[in-house]
Amino acid sequence: MTTQKKKVPREAGRALPLQAPRGTQDILPSEQKYWEYVIETAKQVLRGWDWQRLDTPLFEETSLFTVGVGEDTDIVAKELFELKTRGGGAAYSLRPEGTAAVVRAYIEHGMRSWPKPVKLYYVGPFFRYDRPQAGRYRQLHQFGMEVFGSAAPITDVEVIYVAHTLLAQLGLEDYVFHINSLGVPADRKAYVKVLKEHYRRNRTKLCRDCKERLKTNPLRLLDCKEEKCQQVAKGAPRLLDSLSDEARSNFERVVAMLEELGVPHEIRGSLVRGLDYYNGTVWEVFPKSQEPASQAALGGGGRYDGLIKRLGGKDTPALGAAFGVERIVSRLKEEGIELTAFDGPRVFVAQLGDAAKMTALRVMRSLQEAQIHFAESIDREGMQPQLKLASRLGASWVVIIGQKEVLDKTVILRNVVSGMQEVVPQESLAQELSKRLDLP
Ligand code: HAM
Numbered sequence: 001m002t003t004q005k006k007k008v009p010r011e012a013g014r015a016l017p018l019q020a021p022r023g024t025q026d027i028l029p030s031e032q033k034y035w036e037y038v039i040e041t042a043k044q045v046l047r048g049w050d051w052q053r054l055d056t057p058l059f060e061e062t063s064l065f066t067v068g069v070g071e072d073t074d075i076v077a078k079e080l081f082e083l084k085t086r087g088g089g090a091a092y093s094l095r096p097e098g099t100a101a102v103v104r105a106y107i108e109h110g111m112r113s114w115p116k117p118v119k120l121y122y123v124g125p126f127f128r129y130d131r132p133q134a135g136r137y138r139q140l141h142q143f144g145m146e147v148f149g150s151a152a153p154i155t156d157v158e159v160i161y162v163a164h165t166l167l168a169q170l171g172l173e174d175y176v177f178h179i180n181s182l183g184v185p186a187d188r189k190a191y192v193k194v195l196k197e198h199y200r201r202n203r204t205k206l207c208r209d210c211k212e213r214l215k216t217n218p219l220r221l222l223d224c225k226e227e228k229c230q231q232v233a234k235g236a237p238r239l240l241d242s243l244s245d246e247a248r249s250n251f252e253r254v255v256a257m258l259e260e261l262g263v264p265h266e267i268r269g270s271l272v273r274g275l276d277y278y279n280g281t282v283w284e285v286f287p288k289s290q291e292p293a294s295q296a297a298l299g300g301g302g303r304y305d306g307l308i309k310r311l312g313g314k315d316t317p318a319l320g321a322a323f324g325v326e327r328i329v330s331r332l333k334e335e336g337i338e339l340t341a342f343d344g345p346r347v348f349v350a351q352l353g354d355a356a357k358m359t360a361l362r363v364m365r366s367l368q369e370a371q372i373h374f375a376e377s378i379d380r381e382g383m384q385p386q387l388k389l390a391s392r393l394g395a396s397w398v399v400i401i402g403q404k405e406v407l408d409k410t411v412i413l414r415n416v417v418s419g420m421q422e423v424v425p426q427e428s429l430a431q432e433l434s435k436r437l438d439l440p
Pocket of ligand 1: 141
């Protein structure tokens with residue numbers, strides 16, 4: 001057997017990249033139906049529930065993330081894609097998450113004067129320079145939802161209930177919400193003190209990252225996935241035990257309402273979330289049948305009452321959530337959810353001769369206007385190759401246009417399965433096809 005060496009184009013002695021950057025992926029045509037399904041379902045649920053769409057830029061001033069998300073969080077300290085720009089000036093970074101930018105926009109556009117609560121959603125790519133692995137990308141996609149102006153526990157429940165509705169509407173069944181409360185900032189402060197004491201006593205048993213976290217972000221010690229650190233976490237004092245009366249009562253109400261609404265949930269005292277802005281109720285959704293590894297969360301969210309003030313706005317309670325599209329798409333496949341929507345074109349438009357090509361373009365326009373998905377091969381000559389292509393694509397109807405049909409202003413409509421043909425006026429073709437395809 002002989003092997004052929006692949007020719008790699010080069011520039012200045014260096015091989016040109018022939019692969020997408022590490023941690024990114026091309027979303028191929030065959031995958032698009034999953035992506036469209038997830039994003040369209042999310043939009044439908046959120047729009048229906050009166051969330052309004054907000055798009056923010058893909059990059060922002062870096063300080064928005066250092067101040068908003070937290071300088072010592074992993075996504076800012078280790079994973080920020082900082083941009084190199086010409087001419088100096090402000091430092092920019094690709095957005096690692098959506099909440100800080102939505103808050104920036106909320107303040108910038110004076111949304112405080114809008115009727116409360118202000119409910120905003122977004123869909124798009126985010127960037128985290130993390131170590132790529134299954135379920136963890138450097139360009140990831142999220143849809144997210146934020147609510148401004150409500151401090152009531154019922155709104156925490158509403159956000160979780162909408163998330164539950166959305167996952168159920170997608171057809172997913174195997175998921176559970178892990179919930180916890182981080183209390184008010186004073187609860188957290190007092191708790192961090194006792195937590196640090198516990199971890200200092202066990203310092204020698206910790207992984208290198210956790211030794212660092214002990215200095216920079218002690219709450220994150222609790223959700224380290226290293227076995228030895230989990231042992232230390234098991235013996236740690238619980239934040240839930242040191243909540244103030246108000247925070248405890250709010251959390252208990254949230255849990256009782258989730259119970260009443262039948263939302264699958266578990267209380268997880270070790271859940272702290274990786275971003276600094278949270279307080280009160282926080283949560284993540286995991287597949288129920290798997291161990292909750294950090295790269296398995298389908299989504300997460302919580303309250304961030306202090307963030308608007310921290311970013312220069314007026315003190316406003318707020319909360320929200322975001323979901324990973326890649327992770328939901330892979331759960332749809334793992335749960336074997338069939339997407340029933342017909343994906344391919346059901347009609348093929350074939351033509352013979354130059355005059356017929358002109359008519360074919362007009363016919364295609366009328367089909368497109370009637371939202372009939374068709375395939376075509378306008379540059380091809382000869383009927384046989386076109387019919388062969390139509391059958392390869394799985395079309396059930398072929399529209400045939402030749403010289404005679406051009407003159408008569410008709411087309412031949414052929415049923416691929418039965419082989420039956422009929423002559424249809426061009427002007428009523430879209431209507432006739434809609435009937436046969438059972439379209440509205
Ligand atoms: P997050 O937990 O960092 O929260 O991300 C939300 C979701 O995005 C995760 O649960 C996961 O599904 C997905 N995700 C995160 N990182 C990656 C990655 N590297 N690869 C693939 N998927 C990923 C936030 O971003 C908060 N802004 C959510 C929020 C909104 N909280 C309040 N409002």
